[in-house]
Amino acid sequence: MLWQRGRRSSNVEDRRGRRMGGKAAGGIGGIGLVIAVGYFFLSGDPSMLIRQIAGGGGFGGQQQQSAPTELTEQExxxxxxxxxxxxxxxxxWKxxxxxxxxxxxxxxxVLYTDQTPTACGTGQAAAGPFYCPGDQKLYLDLNFLGEMKRMGATGDFALAYVIAHEVGHHVQTLVGTSSKVRQMQARSSQIESNQIQVRMELQADCFAGIWAHHAQRQRQILEEGDIEEGIRAAAAVGDDHLQRMAGRRVVPEAFTHGSSQQRMDxxxxxxxxxxVQACNAFG
Ligand SMILES: [Zn+2]
Incomplete structure (x- = not known):
């Protein structure tokens, strides 16, 4: 990607070098409702993100400032x-x-390391990048790039696709799709709920494509091979591929993000x- 000359956002919050201390954030409020907040991929336990539904809000954990770590050139x-x-x-999107x-x-x-408090509970790096509608923040631990590589997703455009996908969840939140989806899911069986989740994720993939389309038209940021990197990354994070990588049987009913083919499409x-009209995954 030809990105070096691009504008830098002032909306990056760098929490690296900070460790969570005090009360473990997992203990917030006592009563939690497990929700999926649009993980990019889920390689661990979904209960890692626990939304606080009781109590007066606020973060469960306290941040403690440890000695700031010097970033490497690559970082x-x-x-x-x-x-x-x-x-x-x-x-x-503006x-x-x-x-x-x-x-x-x-x-x-938010850039962080290992874990960080969010309005959706404790964000854990093992869950991969995610978006929290409660505070309208994207959470990214850049160490997950190693995991992406392991899954066959490499290159700068692959990372751009991940970010644009999470921004897609933000767009869904702003236009009210996310809350409608949660309402639908609350009335659905687990299998139906998963199917609705898949549509939501596929729409976020489509929105990522919309970003790249306009960025290319307006600023010519793409180089040869970039699109292929994005498509490969989309295939790598398909549920069927992830289930196979985890040594499990492919169970379409358990899909929450869509198959490799769907994500690429x-x-x-x-x-x-x-x-945007072409991204109506619910229609
Ligand atoms: Zn997602």
Missing amino acids: KQLTDFVSVVLADTEDV GIFQANGLSYKEPVL WLKRGLSTGD
């Missing part, structure tokens, strides 16, 4: 890259919202059309 460059991609999604008579509220992207749909 600095990654941080820079993330902030350019985020800024680019801001520009694209334009699309404006064209539809709406105003876009920019999300914050919806990313391509956004990429080729650049049209």
Whole structure:
């Protein structure tokens, strides 16, 4: 990607070098409701994110400042890259919202290490990147890039796709899709609920494609091979692929993000059309 000249976002919150201390954040409120908040992929236990439904809000854990760790050159460059991609999604979505008579509220992207408090409970790096509708923040532990590589997703555009997918969940929150989906899921069986979740994830993939479509048209950021990197990443995080990688049988009823083929198709749909209407995964 030709990103170096891009604008840097002012919405990156860097929490690296901070460790959670005090009361374990897992203990918030006592009563928790487990929700999936649009994990990019789920390689661990879904109960890692626990939304507080009782009590007066606030974070369960306290942040303690440990000695700031010096970032390596590679980490600095990654941080820079993330902030350019985020800024680019801001520009694209601001334009699309404006064209539809709406105003876009920019999300914050939190960089952290290992675990961090969120309005959705404790964010754990093992769950992969995720978006929390409660505080409208994207959470990213850049160490997950190693995990992505292991799954066959490499290259800068693969990371850009991940960020743009989580921004897609933010868009769903702003336009009210997320809350409608949660209401539908509350009335559904587990299998139906999973199917609804898959549609939500595929739409976020399509929205990621929309970002890339407009970024390319307006700023020519793509280089040869970038699209393929994104498509490969989408295939790598398909539920069937993840189940196989985990040594399990492929169980479509348990899908929460869509198969490799579906994820590739919806990313391509956004990429080729650049049209939000084409991303109606619920229709
Ligand atoms: Zn997602």
